[in-house]
Amino acid sequence: MAAMDETTRQVEAVTTDRYKYGFVTDIEQDMAPKGLNEDIVRFISAKKDEPEWLLEWRLRAFRLWQQMPEPGWAKVAFPPIDYQDSYYYAAPKQGDKPKSLDEVDPELLATYEKLGIPLREQEMLAGVAVDAVFDSVSVATTFKKKLEEVGVIFCPISEAVRSHPELVRKYLGSVVPYSDNKHATLNSAVFTDGSFVYVPPGVRCPMELSTYFRINAENTGQFERTLIIADKGSYVSYLEGCTAPMRDENQLHAAVVELVALDDAEIKYSTVQNWYPGDAEGVGGIYNFVTKRAACRGRNSKVSWTQVETGSAITWKYPSCILQGDNSVGEFYSVAITNNRQQADTGTKMIHIGKNTKSRIISKGISAGRSDNTYRGLVRILPGAEGARNYTQCDSLLIGDKCGAHTVPYIESRNSTAQVEHEATTSRVSEDQLFYCRQRGIGEEEALALIVNGFCREVLQVLPMEFAVEAQKLVGISLEGSVG
């Protein structure tokens, strides 16, 4: 106990105010006026040069949104959001789109370099294409040619609306309807950009697709919309990662991600979320209210969500799988770390509809400081899901005695041939483990990072290589200054 107290004290002394990515880049912004009304929705749509049907869809969403209540069931607390006090459109001024990276604003490139995404080197790096979103508009897309050769479409969704309207129209809102929930409905009304991916039948995407998101302009909410379609027999791995600059005002981030996997297709979606979490007293930080859902429509389709959530003041996020196709598979691997005053309410939903559908949920929650970390999940087996199988494991680790770790699983089975198993445990870092490390000359913080990384191993090891290294570092960084 004594050693633990001492450690806690020592590390509390080093607060997390040294947020590594806290800087603001000064770039002139092309902005819509503050506030939200139908004119803003029309403004965004006009800026994007969108077809009539999309504007209508946005407007339907907006009208519905005005009547929708805020979801109140999550274990998070925050003052009411003043939606009129935000800008809903901001784009870096660039004139014509750059044809190569050389034409990209050097200051922007410098920003990415600080974030550790050297765009110039990306082309040389093994198989990573980056569609970088700076605020709301994609500014650079690389590796396009290589993808084009195999027929993979990877572009900003605003571009896809124009270049592949039939695909966008067919799938947009087909997994997350515009009426889904308050945050997703807002996104449907005002989304500015995001990524679009289409992998044609039988194609294995030759590289990991990656998008880095960034919030920059003050008071700019971010409303990305991502749509990924894996056609029959195809495979794609998509990486999403983000950091945000330090600021005192809370920022709303309401993204929507829709995945569609057809027969025999597989999508692997990995996220490292490191938005600004606010300072040690809980001032500032991002509200990360994200709706992510995958439809495993085809037979033998598979979707795997992996997330490492270390940032944001509030995380409200439930990447889910609708297992419609027979033999389809859904996976959810999650590490959520909260520190200081962070609040995370995250988990997944696995809806088993098709026969022999399988799902696997591995969730690791780590709470430190005065944070609250909740796993909230649903496993639902519908009557037609003969032979369905689910395995869920939720482990929580508490660091310090002022934080909270909560587990709220809902398990509903309506088919007797289905096997559902759920396990949850809560524990803390043991003195023995710490002592063992320290005895061998490993510093306390390092030892903790090591132990926590071990606790998360099952999740971290399913991350693509490119992310695994970053994620492991992130685990250590997130625990600095509060772990004991």
Added chain:
Amino acid sequence: MGVTAIRAEAAEAVAMPLVDRAEVAPGGLPGGGLAWADALRTNGLARFRALGVPSRKVESWKYTDVRKLAARDYAPAPAHVDGLSAVLRDEVEAAAAAEHSLVFVNGGLRRDLSKTGGLPNGATLESTGELLAAGDALLAEQLGRVGDADDQAFLSLNAALMRDGFVLRLAPDTVVEAPIRVAFLTDHADGPVATHPRNLVVVGDNAQATLVEIHRGLNGVEYFSNAVTEISVGAGARLHHYKLQDEGDAALHLANSPVRLGRDTTYDSFILSFGALMARNDIRAELAAPGIDCRLSGAYVARGRQHMDTTTAIDHAVPDCRSREVYAGVLDDQARGVFQGKIVVRRDAQRTDGHQLNRALLLSKGAEIDSKPELEIYADDVKCSHGATAGEIDADALFYLRARGIDADVARALLIEAFLMESLQEVQVEAVREEFAARLKARLALLRGDR
């Protein structure tokens, strides 16, 4: 969504003959004229009116829609003076064979069928109705001392309409060796009837007892049993509390048990459920002193369109307590099982050890299980876990038995029995464990007869 909004909606959703009945009733109820009892009833009624019959929008009633059965026009059950349907006579005989027993029929005590003379000094087993009528001073201090949460409207309704029930009091250091048996029987009635048994168990420091509750009624009779059993166990005391719920097949059985435990107590509860069309056992245990060992377990068998809900909340408010829950259920036909188990470990409740297991066996295509095991933890030096499983009979186990020449039906029956018997091991008192095991076997035989 605001709580107020939920309440308003829930209250409007159902016509409430239950409330209308309550409006006219209070004057003639036992204890009428006693200021504290009148206040308890008036507050209970006001609170029930405000909360209304819970709809599925109330989180803890998400899987149990009680509105249809609560909307029946239940009349107060008429007093039952003599005679008893043959089916219920077994229970009367069992009560007569026990050393200490009370028998209630249609909500009222039947002295002629009860037996309380043999209790040791320091132990009393009385009727709530009689104590109320006599203006028992102690009762004023002991009854209605429990808080009711917003989702416990029926607890408030019970306060408004209670007529009778049992009061078990054990003075400090009193040890009652033989199980104390209390039976609540519901016999024929014209039209739907309701009873609101109000029970109180106060166990003094270092006292010990075993309490067995039997709830049984006639099939085909529409009735509503809305029981509340307030339990408080003093320091170092030990209470074994076992319950058989074998209500009639048209009954609505709702039971609320608020439990308060003192330092170093052992409280061990087991509920065996077979009966009722819809049944819910709601146990909320407050562990407010260190050294407590709290065990809540149960087994259920449901078939036809039966609905069985087990809702528990264990609040670890202080350090060094242990809790353990083991529930197992078998669901056949279109039966539905619900398990909601919450473990809260408050800040500073260090060295808490909490374990929960909930298993369900689904025997038919139409059966359904909904589980919500929940952990809410604010202390770091704790060991808490929960497990939940749902599925059919293990094919490998079945094969193993069949490979040894046991035919499929017998093999299935063996495996179902074994599945439930495992949780029955949680019953600490051997005599009760044996009785419950025998009842369980008889019930399973019935299940097999259906097939």
